[in-house]
Amino acid sequence: MQDSIRIGVIGGGGWLGKALASAILNKDVVEHEALTLSYRHERPASFPNVPCTQDNQELADRSDVIIVSVRPADWPSLLVDAHGKLVISVMAGIRLHQLAAHHQTSRVVRAIPNAAAEVGRSYTPWIASGGVDETDRSIARRIFHAFGVEDEVIGESDIDYLTGLSGSGPAFPALFAAAMMKDAVDHGLPIDIARRAVNTVLIGSGALLEHRDECPNNVVNSFLNYRGTTAAAIEAMRAFGLESAVSEGLSAASKKSVSMGDVS
Ligand SMILES: NC(=O)C1=CN([C@@H]2O[C@H](COP(=O)(O)OP(=O)(O)OC[C@H]3O[C@@H](n4cnc5c(N)ncnc54)[C@H](O)[C@@H]3O)[C@@H](O)[C@H]2O)C=CC1
Numbered sequence: 713m714q715d716s717i718r719i720g721v722i723g724g725g726g727w728l729g730k731a732l733a734s735a736i737l738n739k740d741v742v743e744h745e746a747l748t749l750s751y752r753h754e755r756p757a758s759f760p761n762v763p764c765t766q767d768n769q770e771l772a773d774r775s776d777v778i779i780v781s782v783r784p785a786d787w788p789s790l791l792v793d794a795h796g797k798l799v800i801s802v803m804a805g806i807r808l809h810q811l812a813a814h815h816q817t818s819r820v821v822r823a824i825p826n827a828a829a830e831v832g833r834s835y836t837p838w839i840a841s842g843g844v845d846e847t848d849r850s851i852a853r854r855i856f857h858a859f860g861v862e863d864e865v866i867g868e869s870d871i872d873y874l875t876g877l878s879g880s881g882p883a884f885p886a887l888f889a890a891a892m893m894k895d896a897v898d899h900g901l902p903i904d905i906a907r908r909a910v911n912t913v914l915i916g917s918g919a920l921l922e923h924r925d926e927c928p929n930n931v932v933n934s935f936l937n938y939r940g941t942t943a944a945a946i947e948a949m950r951a952f953g954l955e956s957a958v959s960e961g962l963s964a965a966s967k968k969s970v971s972m973g974d975v976s
């Protein structure tokens with residue numbers, strides 16, 4: 713990226729903020745001295761060579777791009793004037809027009825990464841306000857590519873939906889794995905073996921989907937067409953409402969995203 717770009721992460725000591733900051737440095741989006749992190753209580757220990765501050769306005773003033781990564785409930789009291797600079801929010805729920813008004817800028821990107829940013833494998837959908845030009849878009853893409861794959865979407869309702877589907881997404885295979893683990897242990901399998909079996913299945917399944925690079929339904933159908941044990945399990949899970957449980961869960965997450973934006 714151009715040498716002149718400086719990035720600030722507000723909430724840089726948090727779960728997501730730290731993951732984004734690490735990826736930005738690891739992928740050389742900016743050098744250490746061109747990144748600033750802000751924190752509320754404890755200076756983030758894992759970034760000894762990165763300028764850190766408790767003064768968010770100072771961070772904004774020394775940055776060209778301001779990433780806002782505080783919890784939605786903490787955002788209304790975050791009084792930062794961006795003076796027209798590019799603001800990238802990764803917060804659930806908070807809408808473009810709210811961000812623009814609150815931070816005094818027409819250049820706003822609303823993005824929703826996920827927890828896999830920690831390992832550089834996030835899926836990050838995003839949407840831009842009217843004041844965002846092509847240069848801003850390429851800066852945003854470069855940042856998002858540092859921690860995974862991105863897509864620009866055209867409607868804010870898509871962001872609220874995707875906040876459930878992909879923003880919360882890494883939790884769902886983990887939930888499935890936990891259910892498999894419980895069943896295995898209930899069947900008397902030693903915990904170590906159950907954990908290795910379940911985790912290896914989840915990791916292998918992800919790699920298989922990546923390798924085949926096709927619609928997941930095609931992968932499921934190839935198992936169903938085999939007409940063996942796997943098909944028996946899939947049909948029983950479907951009969952017990954797996955698909956409606958997933959649909960209900962995604963709908964609950966999306967509604968929660970919308971309600972988290974009802975803050976100001
Ligand atoms: N954790 C995740 O997987 C994802 C989180 N998000 C969004 O990212 C945002 C951050 O989430 P997490 O990192 O998980 O939460 P977190 O609670 O781990 O981190 C938030 C950080 O912001 C700090 N903070 C709060 N007010 C501050 C202020 N005024 N100045 C400086 N720092 C301040 C807190 O001390 C904390 O360290 C949230 O808005 C969340 O909706 C989005 C997608 C995925």
Ligand SMILES: O=C(O)[C@@H]1CCC=N1
Nearest residue numbers: 804826875879880881
């Ligand atoms: O659970 C949450 O509220 C955050 C936002 C999206 C994913 N994690």
